[in-house]
Amino acid sequence: MIGNFTYCNPTKLYFGKNALESLNSELSKYGKKVLLVYGGGSIKRNGIYDKVIALLEANGKTVFEDAGVMPNPTIEKVKEGVARARAAKADLILAVGGGSVCDYAKAVSVSVNCDEDIWEKYFIRFEDVSCEIVPVGCVLTMVGTGSEMNGGSVITNHDEKLKIGHVFGENVFPKFAILNPEFTFTLPKYQMISGIYDIMSHILEQYFSGTDDNTSDYLSEGLLRSLIHSANIAVEDPLDYEARSNIMWTATWALNTLIAKGKTTDWMVHMLGQAVGAYTDATHGMTLSAVTMPYYRYILPYGTAKFARYAINVWGVEPANKTEEEIACEGLDRMEAWMKKLGLVMHLTDLGATREMLDGMVKSTLTKDGGYKVLDETDIRAVLSASF
C-alpha cells in the first residue's frame, strides 16, 4: 500500500430480500418533498414502483416524479431534472433504477443549487461542488456500475459527442442504498451480462496498474473469482438468488474506492468504451467488452508480469514450464473464451458502430496515465480498429 491516501465511505447499505422495508427508517431522516427519479417504466411493470410509492405515502411524503431517465443520461435531461427538483423544492432525490438513474440523480443533486453551466463546471473543468447538495438515496434494480456507493456520475452530451464521468466527493455519495437481489431478476439477459462485464471491467481497470504488491490486488482477485463463479451460475439460471446476490454485492465493492487504494488505476477500457457509447448509444457494459480484448492484448507487453499473475490467480493457469508471456497470454485466452461463452459483445460492429465513426471515436477518447502504457492517437486507433 504505497503512497498516502484516505478512505471514507459513508453510504449505508441495506441488503437482502427485506431491504426495501428500511425505507421506513431512512425516509424519516429527510423532509416531506421527494423527487422520485426512474427510467423507462420497467419498475412499473415489475411492481417495484408501486411498493416504493406505498412506502413514500405511508411515510407522509409528497412525491414529485422525474421519469424517463435514459440508459446513457444526457445533459439535457439533467437540466430538466434540475428544473423539476427546484420546482419541487426537493428534500431528497430517490433514484429507483440502475447505474444510469443513480448517476443522473447525483448530477441533479449537485446542480440544483448551482448557478453555473453544469456541463462546463463538472464534466469539462471537473470542478468540485461549491453549493449545497440535495441528498440522494437509491433503490437498485440493475447492478454493474457501483453507483450506489460511490460519487461517480457519467453524463452524455450528444451535441459535443462526449460521454464523460465526474467522480464527486463523499458528500455526494448516496446516503443510503437498498440492494434486493430479487429486484434484478426480471432484467433481460443482455442487460444482466452487460452489467456483469461492467463489474469485471471495474475490477480489472484498477487491478491492471502498478508493479507493487498490495492488498488491494488480493482483494480484487477475490472479487474476480467470486464474480466469475456466480456469473457462470446466473447465466444458466437467472433466478438463482445466491448467485445474483453475490454479483450484486461484488458490483458494489468493485467500485466503491476500496480496491483502488494504494494504486494508480488505469480506466482506459472505460475511456474507449465511453467514446464508443457517445457515438452508438450502446449498452455501457457491451462497449467495454467489445474493446477489452484488443486493448489488453495491445498493452500486455508493457505489464506482462501482472497479466501472468492474473492468469494464475484468477484463471488457474498452470505456470510450470512456461514463459511469463505464455502464462499471460493463456490467461487472456481463457478470459476471451469465458466472455464469448457468457454472450458478451466482442466486436464494435455488433453495437452499430461503423468505420466512418472511427475518426470521431478516436478523437473522443480521453487518455489516462495510470496503466501500463499511455496511449496516443495511433494506439487508440489501433485498439479500436482491432475490434471491428
Added chain:
Amino acid sequence: MIGNFTYCNPTKLYFGKNALESLNSELSKYGKKVLLVYGGGSIKRNGIYDKVIALLEANGKTVFEDAGVMPNPTIEKVKEGVARARAAKADLILAVGGGSVCDYAKAVSVSVNCDEDIWEKYFIRFEDVSCEIVPVGCVLTMVGTGSEMNGGSVITNHDEKLKIGHVFGENVFPKFAILNPEFTFTLPKYQMISGIYDIMSHILEQYFSGTDDNTSDYLSEGLLRSLIHSANIAVEDPLDYEARSNIMWTATWALNTLIAKGKTTDWMVHMLGQAVGAYTDATHGMTLSAVTMPYYRYILPYGTAKFARYAINVWGVEPANKTEEEIACEGLDRMEAWMKKLGLVMHLTDLGATREMLDGMVKSTLTKDGGYKVLDETDIRAVLSASF
C-alpha cells in the same frame, strides 16, 4: 450473500507516511478539551507522543492525559478513565496506541455519560448505548485488533476472571483513524507476530462458518493470501514498508464488519483465547495461536468441505487424487508449519498457563453457535487440554 444485513462504516481512515498531518483537519471538528489516552510509554520513547502533543497544541487544544492503559485493559482502569474524562469535560478522546488503547477509549466513550454499572450493562447484559457518547479518534501504533474501524471493545475483569468483548454500533466506531505503517516499525517482534496472528484469526473465524458460497469468503481468501505473503517478508525484515503497510491495511479490513456480511461467523478461537487471557494476562494474539490448531483439528470433521477449500485456495494444496479430508488436513498441516516458522506460541504452557487453571478456563469460555460445531464443556476441555 444469504440473509438480510446492513453495512455502514463511517470511520475515516488516513493512511501512509504523512497520515498524522491529517490531525490538523480532524481536530478542527471538535471542541478544545482532548483526553489523550495511551499505554505504557513506548510512544514517548519512539517520538510519536511529542508529534501528537505538538499537533494538539498547534490546534489550540487543552490536553488531559490518561496514561497507563494496559495490554488487556481492566474495568477498574476504564472507571478511572471515565472519571478523568468527566473531570476534563472531554470533547474528544484521542487514543494513541494499539487495539487495547482503542478498545479502552471506546469503553470510556460510552460510559462518560452513563449512570449505570458499566461492567454489568455492557459486558454482562450486552446492552446498547443509551447515553451521549464522547467521540473517539485513533492514532494506531500496533496492528491486529482492527479496533480502529469497528465498534469492538474487549475489557477484562480480574475479580470475576472474565475477559469479554462488546461490539458497539456504528455511532461508537472511531470517527477517524490515522494509520502510518512506520509507527509500527519499533514494535518488538513478539508483538508484531502476535498482531499478525490476531489478524489471521479474525479472518478465519468469519471464514469458517456457513456452507453457502458467498463473496465474503472470496474476499477473506484474498486478505489471507495478502497477509501470509506480507508476514513472510515482515518477519525477515520488519522495516519493509510495503509488507508492514499491507499488514496494517489487512488488519483493518479483517475486522471492520465487511467479511462477516452474509455469514454467521464462529469466534470460538477468540472465546477460548479470551478465557486463557483472563487467567494468564498473556499477549492476546498468542492466546489465539496457542488454541488454534487443537480447535481446528477438533472441528474439522464438522466442516471438512470448507477446510478443504481453505487448503486449496489459501495454502495452494494440490487436490488431485486426495479425499476431501486429506486435502483439509494437509491445509492445516501447512498452516501449522507456517505458524511455527513465524514464531507463534503453539502451547498454553508457553504463556504461563498451568493445568490447575484448566477448570477455571473451561468455565470462563463463552460459547457461540455460528461455527461448524457448538462446543460443550467436554469439547472445550478437550481443546484446551490438547494445547498443553
